[in-house]
Amino acid sequence: MNFSHDIEYLQEIAKKILRFSPVGVSKVIFRAKINPEGDVANFKYNYECNDGSSGWFISDSALVEEEIFCLLKKHRAFFVSQGQNLWLESMLSIDANSGKISMALKYD
Template identity: 30%
Template sequence: MRDSQAIYNDIGSVLVAAAPDNAAKIIVRAELSPEGDHCKCEFDYVDSTSGETNWFTAGAQPNADLLDLLVELRRFFVDNISSQQPSFWHACEITVDVETLRIKIDFKYAD
């Protein structure tokens, strides 16, 4: 199994490659199915020249790649985080700062 940093790096790479060239920041909201067989995603970016937020479509391959990576990341957490209950997040918001190449993921947990 890969480490979480490698998975984060791949998520960032997929998003940077799929975003418009003028994106300064990429924001993705994703909801995974419990089975990990599909994912609902919304893609936004902040324009580097105007500062305005706009949406974009990533395309079929980046969507499929992102699904695989998010399922892998969730599996990593379940397998490697020791607690009384396994960590099960069902959604997340991913923010990538394109200029600094920093990625941040805020996880949403099931009630």
């Protein structure tokens, strides 16, 4: 599997999320559920700050959420094109301090 497209999509999603995350955030957990047809999504954004505080936040723009949705659909289509199963849920962990990104996928 060629992971370059996979990584590019995740990096772009992380950049968009960090732009509207709370000030002082150290980690963001982004959860997305997409229906099998790919036309409906549900997003949740949680954060942790360097001072130990945590909570949730929302996007500041419907347009940005649509861009994130499009990137997630591209990510999912890329996986399918590489012989992987269609995932329905994802959890993206973004370390704002180090720039590290990890993703966990759920297929059913």
